[in-house]
Amino acid sequence: MQFVENQVLTKEDWSKRILKDFEFVDCQFVNCDFTNADFTMATFSNCTMDQCNLSYVKWTTARVMTLTIKSCKCVNNAFYEAIPKFFHLIVEDTLMMTCNFTGMSLIKSKFINCKLMDCFFQEADCKGVTFQGCDLKGSLFFHTNLEKANFKSACNYSISVADNNVKGAQFSYPEAMDLLNGLGIVIS
Secondary structure (H helix, E strand, C coil): CEEEECCEEECCECCCCECCCEEEECCEEECCECCCCECCCCEEEEEEEECCECCCCECCCCEEEEEEEECCEEECCEHHHCECCCCCEEEECCEEECCECCCCECCCCEEECCEEECCECCCCECCCCECCCCECCCCECCCCECCCCEECCCECCCCCCCCCECCCCEECCCHHHHHHCCCCCCCC
């Protein structure tokens, strides 16, 4: 196992690299390219990725213990392949397209001012998750625990209150009116 601790890695090209068994602790990745990187069995603990390209990354059995992703591009990431225990993300000002969190425990993770386009959250535990200021166009929530989730100033979400647990979740008006879709209610 390769152990990397307290490093600031800037403008590095990690694309198509296999980082199997790498353990990154308290590291910062700035303006790095991880396109098609393989994080199989890698560990990220208290790390930050800032202005990085994380497109088509493999997360198979990766351990993610507080990973902050800022101003990045994430396309087609299967986060559900990571080890769910201790999985914790803080994502800010990031574009995430077709990322898959199916069945994941995202408890208390944060997505702030992100574009979460066509992402999958079905059967995920999103209790207490923040989606504040996010554009959730095309993202799927089905049998998702959204208890106490924060959707303040979020937009373009399509959440069925019949198919998801939304107890105590916070929504902003007027977007909250979309929660009535599918209930057969007519508002005039």
